Amino acid sequence: MTDTVISVKELRKSYGQVTAVDGLDLEIPRGQMVAILGPNGAGKSTLLNMVLGLLSPDSGTLEVLGGPPKQAVAQGRVGAMLQEADLVEEVTVGELISAVVALYPQGREVGKLLSDTGLTSLRGRRLGKLSGGQKQRVRFALAIAGSPDLYVLDEPTVGLDVESRRDFWREVASLAEMGGTVLFATHYLAEAEAYADRIVLLANGRVVADGSVATIRSMVPFRLVECTLTDPDDGKLSGLPGVTSAELRGERVTLRTTDSDATLFALMAAYPDAHDIDVGGVDLEDAFVTLTHEEN
Template identity: 50%
Template sequence: MANALELTAVSKRYGQTSALDGVDLTAEQGQTIAVLGPNGAGKSTLLSIALGLLPPTSGTAAILGHPPVEALRKGLVGVLLQESGLLEDVRVDELVTATAGMYQKPMPVERALRAARADGFAAQRIGKLSGGQRQRVRIALALIGDPRLLVLDEPTVGLDVDGRRALWQEVRARTGEGRTAVFATHYLTEADDYADRVILLAKGKVVADGPVEKIKELVGGSEVHVTLDAAEVGVLQALPGVRQVRVEGGAAVLRTNDSDATLRALFATFADARDVRTAGTDLESAFVSLTGGN
């Protein structure tokens, strides 16, 4: 069975700038995969090359065993990109119906609209819609071909809670049927909650790849969260067990290999320490540690 998506030694250069540097990625069918990274890490470039929208400087891409352009032509891929315009002077249901006519075996229009939570304004003209409603229309258009692979770039931007929940319910239902979804997002909680696998990019390279829990284990240890009147980074870094310190205003997060020793020293050193709690490493902390992003 062909992989849903396969990138082999893909690089992309713009003059002296490297957007991607020898990226290998194999996505098996039936997975939900999150592509994460700081701004400029290469996420959108990776997805554009995977879809055949951007030629790589070197390397190859394939979707379900086909060149990307052929896979798109066969209707195997549904796409939602950050920059995707919509016709302004047509009704939502007219646009989705017209798009359905481009596929051999489309999803029923009513189902696509319902899955995207766009059925409530299907008779409205697109020019009258809010930003969140437009995003729901884009989701319906990505779904209407009933694709084997969904590629979603920042899919929940502008969506309310109901819209986000509906999207991830649909994604889960599809991957449960053996289909595949690859998405890029800045919302790390979405990756934590819904991704089977996370790929972390930094400076055009894959720095981590695996299930969410495995990514967290790469960082290891635990975290101590504390509020201080004056959080001195140098003093905090010198506490026993501390490997990394992150300070935002008076709040500090200490990543430590020995939380007991860190806590004893923390209270002995800072009489004003308060709101102290410990936690396991979350995906955001792993993201910052492994990519240097924020």
């Protein structure tokens, strides 16, 4: 059995004049939890739809579980949760989930599936009567109903409240612990930071960064120096060695710098009363903005 779950080489897809995926290479091994990040229009959904066999590439190769995506999906080895997938309104949660579980050779036990996805109390309710977040939980239950090898989740936590999000990620982590491979797209960077083993950052249909959160953060050649000053002066701070930008919020100052040592020495000389000083790397959000802007 192959240990590569997704293998993508030189993948391209355009819609008329718009190039959505532009020569993408990606290998995802079994058991990895991979977040696909990128600004609006970066090509995330197009990539996921090709992985699910819903869209055909224009060129390049794409294999899922060692064969064409449609084959892996037909074998029930891929579970998907798509943005705003429609649900039949008239049937109840229990009826739908039982019917879908029965389609799979390795369908999960319905009662356990309902409790794992927080749907037990909604079992008898018609889908048309569910709230947006409850529908999202049903979509998740459908994605995991067949105990697939690969989970493809497109913005899975949109519409979920704080507690449901936490429960959702706990469940996804347990799927990965049991050897499942998870590929998810999200705009919630904190979720990617907390749960992904690996981040693939897309911009304009290309991979601009690929690695752990720490790797992605270290790709940005800036550090942040934060401190509290009495009477900070924007112009003076921006002129300190290494500083590329200064942000002032009252007396709290954040300096972006390419040379934190030089900045710090100059800062202490210019403002001897500087206190509560923090020096650190950029966070994932800063790295995201910097790396995707460079691409543009």
